[in-house]
Amino acid sequence: MKRDTDVPALRLENLTLGYDRHPAVHHLSCDIASGALVAIVGPNGAGKSTLLKALTGELSPLQGTFRLKAGREGVAYLPQQSEMDRSFPVCVFDMVAMGLWRDIGAFGGLRRSQAARVHAALAAVGLSGFEARQIGALSGGQLQRARFARMMLQxxxxxLLDEPFNAIDTRTIEDLVAIVxxxxxxxxxxxAVLHDLELVRRHFPECLLLAREPVGFGPTAEVLTSERLAIARRLASDFDDAARVCQRQPERETA
Structure with missing residues (x-):
């Protein structure tokens, strides 16, 4: 895929998000360059997953806007694994093949070339031979590999990856980081929403630090300082969940 860095892949302008008019993310403005690799970090409840849900269209902004260069059709979203119903009776092959739904439609069958793409994606994540296994029989790491394979086909x-390396084994983390x-x-x-700051420092050149409001955005080494992390913890602990939607305040200086 050829890089086009002239137009941002994502532009956020004074974006405020929340539930039942209670804000979860305040006044977020930044440009994400095309081809960027960005970690979204912050304390629990900082609004990280909320931001991804908004970008997928699951949540409408309370204030502000965002613009996607690729449009909705150009976005693939991996929610947290805990949001997936593992009791649903579907085999690994069929679950991964769902990544081709834009090509085959809701009730279309797979052509031979498309089935070959599914097998290739499973091989790429180390799941060759697991095609007929039910997803409920997979370990957490195996299921995450299958979900990455499905994302490949999109x-x-x-x-957009929400905690893609949470609660899986070290080997699987290494393999999935290599795919990313x-x-x-x-x-x-x-x-990618991430909690492991050392992993972020090793592999993600840019970082967005959230604590219900932006604390820093830019090169990871400049954002993940002890001072900024302390600010993020304080903002998260002081936040009032019952607060009304606020008016725009002067923007916090970011990296």
Missing amino acids: DASLL LGWHAEGRTIL
Whole structure:
């Protein structure tokens, strides 16, 4: 995939998000360059997952706007694994093949070339031979590999990953990080909600630090300082969940 860095992949302008008029993210403004690899970090309840839900269209802004260069069709979203119903009776092959739904429709069958793409995606994540296994029989790491394979087939230019490495084994984390870095090398734009700050420092060149409001955005080494992390913890602990939607305040200086 060829990089096009002239137009931002994502532009956020005074974006405020919330539930039942209670704000969860305040006045977020930044440009995410095409081909960027960005970690979204912050304390629990800082609004990280809320931001991704808004970008997928699940949540409407309370204030402000965002613009997607690729449009909705160019976005692939990996929600937290805990949101998936593992009791649903579907085999690994069929679950991964759902990544082709834009090509085949809700009731279409797979052509031979499309089935070959599913097998290739499973091989790429180390799940060859698991095609007939029910998803409920998979370990957490195996299921996450299958979900990455499904995402591969969506062939999106903007990838949104919500805690993609949570509660899985170290080997699987290493393998999936390598896949993410491969997507980045192809020129895709990647936003990932992460908790492991050392992993962020090793692999993610840019970082957005949230604590219900932006604390910093820019090069990871400049954002993940002890001072900014302390500010984020304080803002998260002081936040009033019952607060009304506020008016725009002067923007906090970011990296």
